Amino acid sequence: MPSHTLIQDGRARDAARFADPSDLSALESNETIDVLHIANDTDLEALAPALGRIETILIDFPAYTDGRGFSLAKQLRNRYGYEGLLIADGPLIPDQYAFALQCGFSAVHIDDATLERHTIEDWHAALDDFDLTYQRGYAIKAGPATSVFDSRLTAPSKKKDGERKAADPFFGHSAELTLRKAIKKYQGDIVLATSMGVDSAVLLHMVSRIDPSLPVIFLDTGKHFRETLGYRDDLVERFGLTDFRNITPDQAAVQAEDPDGTLNQSEPDNCCDLRKVRPLDGVIHGFGARITGRKRYQTPQRANMAILEEDGAQAKVNPLAYWSAKDVTQYMRQHDLPPHPLLALGYLSIGCQPCTTRVTAGEDPRAGRWRHSEKTECGIHMVDGKWVSSETKATFEAF
Numbered sequence: 397m398p399s400h401t402l403i404q405d406g407r408a409r410d411a412a413r414f415a416d417p418s419d420l421s422a423l424e425s426n427e428t429i430d431v432l433h434i435a436n437d438t439d440l441e442a443l444a445p446a447l448g449r450i451e452t453i454l455i456d457f458p459a460y461t462d463g464r465g466f467s468l469a470k471q472l473r474n475r476y477g478y479e480g481l482l483i484a485d486g487p488l489i490p491d492q493y494a495f496a497l498q499c500g501f502s503a504v505h506i507d508d509a510t511l512e513r514h515t516i517e518d519w520h521a522a523l524d525d526f527d528l529t530y531q532r533g534y535a536i537k538a539g540p541a542t543s544v545f546d547s548r549l550t551a552p553s554k555k556k557d558g559e560r561k562a563a564d565p566f567f568g569h570s571a572e573l574t575l576r577k578a579i580k581k582y583q584g585d586i587v588l589a590t591s592m593g594v595d596s597a598v599l600l601h602m603v604s605r606i607d608p609s610l611p612v613i614f615l616d617t618g619k620h621f622r623e624t625l626g627y628r629d630d631l632v633e634r635f636g637l638t639d640f641r642n643i644t645p646d647q648a649a650v651q652a653e654d655p656d657g658t659l660n661q662s663e664p665d666n667c668c669d670l671r672k673v674r675p676l677d678g679v680i681h682g683f684g685a686r687i688t689g690r691k692r693y694q695t696p697q698r699a700n701m702a703i704l705e706e707d708g709a710q711a712k713v714n715p716l717a718y719w720s721a722k723d724v725t726q727y728m729r730q731h732d733l734p735p736h737p738l739l740a741l742g743y744l745s746i747g748c749q750p751c752t753t754r755v756t757a758g759e760d761p762r763a764g765r766w767r768h769s770e771k772t773e774c775g776i777h778m779v780d781g782k783w784v785s786s787e788t789k790a791t792f793e794a795f
């Protein structure tokens with residue numbers, strides 16, 4: 397049997413899991429199907445009732461000139477809402493890669509003969525063609541995108557793209573390409589600030605693949621959940637981050653200003669100032685650029701946020717600006733990244749333990765932060781190149 401390679405995100409992945417897929421006869425049982433192989437003329441109406449229990453679908457491409465699999469993928473994503481892994485199985489060529497991703501495929505499964513004709517470098521280079529198309533849909537769509545696939549349906553406009561590109565040099569780039577370019581642009585002068593929250597693994601994973609020696613800082617306020625600290629240790633080790641900096645508040649100041657540890661209840665802004673603003677100022681101030689995980693959909697203040705913001709003393713790079721929550725979930729699933737352990741317990745936005753509660757179904761994910769206070773953000777922003785505590789409740793959050 398010829399061996400196969402999975403091309404995902406322009407890289408070669410282990411394809412052993414897809415070596416022995418089930419065929420349509422597996423639908424007769426009601427069990428979960430790990431990998432299902434279907435022909436490119438399969439009747440999707442018949443398949444629809446079982447889609448929720450199929451983890452991965454391989455669509456057969458008998459030849460690269462046969463494009464019926466692309467239509468099938470689009471229908472599965474757009475009409476039937478299939479959310480599992482969708483893989484094009486056959487001798488596609490790199491020129492078709494961008495289009496395959498647009499149609500909703502997660503990866504391409506090729507045999508050795510195809511890989512001999514087109515190397516991994518060819519596939520990786522082809523991914524760059526995808527960047528503009530991939531992100532453009534988000535920017536054009538009014539309001540936050542609901543999913544990668546919905547947003548890609550929006551018609552592109554070259555004129556408007558040109559205007560946006562002028563205002564935001566990184567507009568149209570994928571998150572990974574944004575990071576690559578930003579790390580190169582601000583070489584040695586850029587830092588990633590992470591909260592080790594529910595989305596944090598995405599940027600940490602991307603950074604680890606580009607430059608694991610990039611400085612990464614985490615504010616260890618002394619008030620975090622034990623689970624967050626365990627998650628921090630796991631991710632740092634897993635991703636091989638070699639310049640991880642665990643920033644703690646000045647202990648003498650903590651003793652003087654919050655001796656019994658209850659400042660968060662009486663004066664939360666002062667507590668954030670003591671445990672976040674001042675420690676952060678001592679470290680991050682030395683960098684010309686900072687990578688954040690902020691996204692447009694999260695708050696009204698972020699709705700028009702650019703990917704690259706260079707209007708302050710410190711540039712901000714927001715690779716996930718156009719991402720939706722669903723995109724984060726999908727990325728984590730595609731790369732098999734571990735979720736924050738508290739996510740399964742209903743914590744959708746996680747900060748310090750005393751200031752974080754679970755959210756219930758239908759609530760805004762950030763409703764669990766400072767629930768019994770008007771406070772909505774950490775209150776950290778930059779004025780004249782210095783990190784300061786905000787006088788208003790609604791300002792940019794540092795993380």
Ligand code: SF4
Pocket residue numbers: 617619659660663664665667668669671672747748749750751
């Ligand atoms: S989030 Fe709460 S506990 Fe953490 S520093 Fe701010 S007020 Fe203090």
